Amino acid sequence: MKKYKFKIIPDQMLEEKFLIKVNKIETNFLEIRNLICSTFQSLENEFNLNRNLEKKNFSKKKWRRDNNKNEYGGGVSSILKGNLFEKVGVNISTVSGILPDDFKNKIKGASNDPRFFATGISVVAHMFSPFIPAAHYNSRFIVTQDAWFGGGCDLTPVYNEKIIKHKFHSLLKNFCDQYDKNFYNKYSKLCSEYFFLKHRNEERGVGGIFFDYLDANAIKNFNFTAETGSFFCSIFKDIIKKYQNKTWNLKHREKLLKKRSRYVEFNLLYDKGTTFGLKTNGNVDAILMSMPPIASWD
Amino acid sequence: MKKYKFKIIPDQMLEEKFLIKVNKIETNFLEIRNLICSTFQSLENEFNLNRNLEKKNFSKKKWRRDNNKNEYGGGVSSILKGNLFEKVGVNISTVSGILPDDFKNKIKGASNDPRFFATGISVVAHMFSPFIPAAHYNSRFIVTQDAWFGGGCDLTPVYNEKIIKHKFHSLLKNFCDQYDKNFYNKYSKLCSEYFFLKHRNEERGVGGIFFDYLDANAIKNFNFTAETGSFFCSIFKDIIKKYQNKTWNLKHREKLLKKRSRYVEFNLLYDKGTTFGLKTNGNVDAILMSMPPIASWD
Numbered sequence: 001m002k003k004y005k006f007k008i009i010p011d012q013m014l015e016e017k018f019l020i021k022v023n024k025i026e027t028n029f030l031e032i033r034n035l036i037c038s039t040f041q042s043l044e045n046e047f048n049l050n051r052n053l054e055k056k057n058f059s060k061k062k063w064r065r066d067n068n069k070n071e072y073g074g075g076v077s078s079i080l081k082g083n084l085f086e087k088v089g090v091n092i093s094t095v096s097g098i099l100p101d102d103f104k105n106k107i108k109g110a111s112n113d114p115r116f117f118a119t120g121i122s123v124v125a126h127m128f129s130p131f132i133p134a135a136h137y138n139s140r141f142i143v144t145q146d147a148w149f150g151g152g153c154d155l156t157p158v159y160n161e162k163i164i165k166h167k168f169h170s171l172l173k174n175f176c177d178q179y180d181k182n183f184y185n186k187y188s189k190l191c192s193e194y195f196f197l198k199h200r201n202e203e204r205g206v207g208g209i210f211f212d213y214l215d216a217n218a219i220k221n222f223n224f225t226a227e228t229g230s231f232f233c234s235i236f237k238d239i240i241k242k243y244q245n246k247t248w249n250l251k252h253r254e255k256l257l258k259k260r261s262r263y264v265e266f267n268l269l270y271d272k273g274t275t276f277g278l279k280t281n282g283n284v285d286a287i288l289m290s291m292p293p294i295a296s297w298d
Numbered sequence: 299m300k301k302y303k304f305k306i307i308p309d310q311m312l313e314e315k316f317l318i319k320v321n322k323i324e325t326n327f328l329e330i331r332n333l334i335c336s337t338f339q340s341l342e343n344e345f346n347l348n349r350n351l352e353k354k355n356f357s358k359k360k361w362r363r364d365n366n367k368n369e370y371g372g373g374v375s376s377i378l379k380g381n382l383f384e385k386v387g388v389n390i391s392t393v394s395g396i397l398p399d400d401f402k403n404k405i406k407g408a409s410n411d412p413r414f415f416a417t418g419i420s421v422v423a424h425m426f427s428p429f430i431p432a433a434h435y436n437s438r439f440i441v442t443q444d445a446w447f448g449g450g451c452d453l454t455p456v457y458n459e460k461i462i463k464h465k466f467h468s469l470l471k472n473f474c475d476q477y478d479k480n481f482y483n484k485y486s487k488l489c490s491e492y493f494f495l496k497h498r499n500e501e502r503g504v505g506g507i508f509f510d511y512l513d514a515n516a517i518k519n520f521n522f523t524a525e526t527g528s529f530f531c532s533i534f535k536d537i538i539k540k541y542q543n544k545t546w547n548l549k550h551r552e553k554l555l556k557k558r559s560r561y562v563e564f565n566l567l568y569d570k571g572t573t574f575g576l577k578t579n580g581n582v583d584a585i586l587m588s589m590p591p592i593a594s595w596d
Binding site: 257 | 496497498555559562563566567576582583585586589590591592593594595596
């Protein structure tokens with residue numbers, strides 16, 4: 001991966017500050033990106049073949065921030081608009097800069113020194129079939145005067161919500177327990193609280209896990225963050241395989257499109273990543289790649 | 299119209315404070331609501347008849363706020379999902395309450411005393427034809443320790459933007475000039491600035507007029523606010539008549555759906571009315587009636 005120069009937080013500071021080298025974190029995120037893209041492309045190809053539809057591939061787009069504005073770094077957005085994946089966006093980015101005044105007090109460790117560094121990966125998949133949940137996964141490593149890992153994954157089904165929720169959460173618990181017996185309870189609760197539409201008094205989906213502010217100097221936290229990506233990839237693959245064959249009609253699609261409008265509302269009204277990105281002059285296409293391809297309101 | 303009791307700001311205070319009686323303002327807003335609904339229903343009927351489609355009517359829904367939570371008042375939402383109007387929402391409401399702590403400093407005259415009273419009407423029309431612009435109109439009267447009128451109207455065309463913009467603005471100028479020679483310049487500029495998607499560096503539509511904080515004790519300001527409603531109704535009627543016959547295909551619709559996604563982004567990320575409503579525990583269906591029936595993202 002192309003190395004960027006981070007003039008805001010010196011490379012040297014990043015190198016010396018952490019037990020886990022920043023380079024290692026970035027490389028790990030890149031591996032997860034590659035795993036997810038290749039897994040999703042295989043699924044798209046496999047089920048496309050069954051249906052004899054035109055083959056659709058991921059397309060990649062690089063973007064860079066404007067160094068003249070003290071905005072450094074950039075990223076790669078991979079997007080697939082297919083016949084199984086109606087739209088899936090996979091973003092990977094490493095950026096640095098100075099947080100705007102009205103925002104620095106909202107970011108941990110930035111109130112006295114607004115410089116930041118952030119590297120992360122995020123995935124949002126909206127599926128054609130109303131029977132396959134929308135899926136979201138994200139891992140991030142953020143440096144201000146503090147440094148921490150964050151991330152998580154969650155599902156938004158329209159049908160079979162109870163079954164999917166039960167299975168997903170039992171697998172999540174097994175996964176989390178390998179790292180810390182408190183993780184599942186803590187982070188599944190945080191997830192339900194986070195992905196909540198206050199104005200509608202409803203959750204966005206069936207939850208999952210959401211973690212933030214995990215001390216960047218604990219190997220356990222790095223491993224947990226890193227493995228969330230492959231866990232997500234494997235689980236979502238199984239769900240797709242299970243539900244992809246189920247036939248659906250227009251009524252099912254209409255219900256999916258309504259559900260997606262809540263996804264839009266959440267992301268634009270509440271999502272920290274979206275706000276963070278738009279406020280720090282991030283790449284709009286990359287930030288709003290999470291938007292569904294089509295959504296409807298009553 | 300049903301009179302509500304406003305325990306937060308006493309009726310008596312509202313009666314005595316203003317040159318123009320609050321009752322008169324509410325009655326005027328109700329007349330505008332009726333004019334707009336009947337005009338739109340006639341247009342829907344007329345062009346429906348030409349096409350032999352099933353006749354669609356406005357449906358009305360009353361809502362009230364929860365007095366037990368010190369939230370008073372309510373409103374009526376009228377919605378038409380037709381064949382000319384894909385979705386048009388007309389809201390009229392009179393509410394009062396106490397602004398939440400994190401919000402009172404953002405509202406004029408509320409930082410020391412967070413009680414508020416607000417009455418208003420708002421209209422958002424999304425049309426089936428990609429050749430008829432989306433249209434928005436709003437009038438409001440707000441009382442805190444200050445009291446003022448606000449409102450405006452604007453258009454969001456997808457095609458013929460230049461022609462529509464030129465004609466609309468020249469009519470707006472004539473309209474504004476009747477009240478104050480400075481109004482058009484001032485409020486068309488404010489409109490362009492307000493309906494602006496900063497993250498995309500683009501305007502929502504072709505603008506119009508947007509005014510706020512007009513002294514509630516000047517008859518001129520009341521008349522201007524009141525007449526904006528009938529002006530909007532007349533102009534939009536003419537535009538509909540002009541463009542309703544123009545044939546369109548799927549490509550045109552796709553472009554319309556993309557444009558609508560910007561409408562969604564604006565309303566959820568920037569719109570003061572939406573934020574005000576959601577933060578003051580307003581009626582969600584009424585607030586989000588402005589959402590398009592269907593929208594798409596790249």
